[in-house]
Amino acid sequence: MTLLKNYDRFVILIWIFLTIVFGFRYIPDSSIVEGGLLALCVMSCVYPFTTYLSKNLLQKAMRQKKMLLFVGQFFLVSAISAIFIPAILYGFLYLEESGIFPPSELLLGRSVFGIMYINALLVALFVNFGFCGLRFYEENMKLHEALVQSQLQILHQQINPHFMFNVLNHINILMLEDVDLASSLLIKYSKILRHQLNSEKNRKVSIEQEVQFLKDFIDIEKVRWGNELTINCSWKVEDNDREFPPLLLITFIENAFKHVSRGISEAYVKINFEQTAKSVCLEIENSKSNIQQEKDSVSGLGLDNIRKRLDILYANDYSLTIKDSETTYYTKLVIKI
Numbered sequence: 001m002t003l004l005k006n007y008d009r010f011v012i013l014i015w016i017f018l019t020i021v022f023g024f025r026y027i028p029d030s031s032i033v034e035g036g037l038l039a040l041c042v043m044s045c046v047y048p049f050t051t052y053l054s055k056n057l058l059q060k061a062m063r064q065k066k067m068l069l070f071v072g073q074f075f076l077v078s079a080i081s082a083i084f085i086p087a088i089l090y091g092f093l094y095l096e097e098s099g100i101f102p103p104s105e106l107l108l109g110r111s112v113f114g115i116m117y118i119n120a121l122l123v124a125l126f127v128n129f130g131f132c133g134l135r136f137y138e139e140n141m142k143l144h145e146a147l148v149q150s151q152l153q154i155l156h157q158q159i160n161p162h163f164m165f166n167v168l169n170h171i172n173i174l175m176l177e178d179v180d181l182a183s184s185l186l187i188k189y190s191k192i193l194r195h196q197l198n199s200e201k202n203r204k205v206s207i208e209q210e211v212q213f214l215k216d217f218i219d220i221e222k223v224r225w226g227n228e229l230t231i232n233c234s235w236k237v238e239d240n241d242r243e244f245p246p247l248l249l250i251t252f253i254e255n256a257f258k259h260v261s262r263g264i265s266e267a268y269v270k271i272n273f274e275q276t277a278k279s280v281c282l283e284i285e286n287s288k289s290n291i292q293q294e295k296d297s298v299s300g301l302g303l304d305n306i307r308k309r310l311d312i313l314y315a316n317d318y319s320l321t322i323k324d325s326e327t328t329y330y331t332k333l334v335i336k337i
Contacts, residue, residue: 007138011131018127019043030104034092038106041088042123049081050128054135062139074132078124085120086113174223185223188216195246207275208240214253218271221257229260230268237275242337245313249273249282251302252331256286259329264289280335288329310335 019039027035053074061070093107171189175182195205195213215235222231253271261267264287272283310318310333317336323329 011134014131014134015043015047026106029106031102034096034101034104035106038088038092041092042085045084045088046081046124046127049077049124050131053077053128054131058132058135059139062136074128075125078128079121081128082117082121082124085123086116089116171220181223185220188219192216203245204243205246206240207237207242207244207280210244210246210249211235211237211273213246214249214273217250217253225257228262228267230266232268232270234272234274236273238277239275242275244280244337245309248306248309248313249333251306252282252284252333254302256284256329256331259288260286261289261327278336280333280337282331282333284331286329288327 022039022042023036025035026038029035030038057070057073057077061067061073089107092101095101096103096107168189171182171185174185192213195209215233218231218233221229225231256269256271260269267287269286270284272281274281307320310320314335319332319334321330321332323331
């Protein structure tokens with residue numbers, strides 16, 4: 001949303017650009033000083049009317065859903081602002097007749113108020129239409145951003161309870177077998193929970209924080225599985241401080257441990273994570289039983305939510321590959337950052 005953040009600066013640049021354009025329009029038929037000063041005066045005259053129209057009346061009409069009323073206000077304000085432009089031209093004509101500026105072709109034949117007013121009205125309508133269009137676009141972008149954030153928050157809340165239930169259930173089992181180990185894992189879980197709670201407030205966290213969060217989760221799984229499961233992880237991070245959306249990757253890792261095969265000698269989970277200057281890549285492969293398992297609607301909901309988050313956050317800047325065979329489940333997520 002770069003344009004949204006720098007909208008006021010963008011608008012100022014457009015006003016400067018328009019002043020220069022009108023200046024180049026006036027200068028060939030007059031002097032540089034007179035043409036430039038006339039352009040500055042015309043833009044200064046139009047500016048307060050255009051700003052009031054686009055920043056106040058348009059926003060009010062959009063909030064109250066009275067756009068038909070705004071159409072009438074648009075033409076009324078444009079008609080009023082156009083009255084002042086002929087007055088400025090008469091002023092410069094007087095300055096030429098007084099000898100302050102040399103006579104020029106710019107104001108030649110511009111003594112008829114009606115003709116000058118029609119030309120001024122066209123200018124006012126053009127400028128007002130342009131800036132109202134920009135303001136309308138800005139307001140729609142704000143509404144879109146608010147909707148996106150609302151959707152992300154809802155999806156976030158749907159992911160968290162499932163995640164919390166799994167981790168607490170793992171620790172509960174360990175407490176029956178080894179209290180000291182369960183205590184150490186509770187400390188590790190406190191880090192996970194802290195990261196999770198902070199993610200509710202922060203739209204972005206550092207790659208280092210997110211990777212540590214994933215490592216803490218995997219450490220709990222390693223203890224829970226013991227020698228029943230071979231876990232191989234590779235972590236390559238180029239920039240630890242690079243910002244990244246929190247809790248975006250945990251569902252894929254959760255699913256690998258949740259659906260990995262049990263009771264076979266070659267049960268495994270392989271996780272490869274790599275972050276470069278341009279991308280983040282997460283590759284996960286886990287063994288699975290060829291015995292058909294009962295479908296898990298909660299797990300499916302988690303993947304659906306992640307897809308929605310990815311669509312909102314990265315649109316066409318990501319690819320998600322899932323290969324589900326009889327004995328393995330493979331996931332690869334690549335995000336352009």
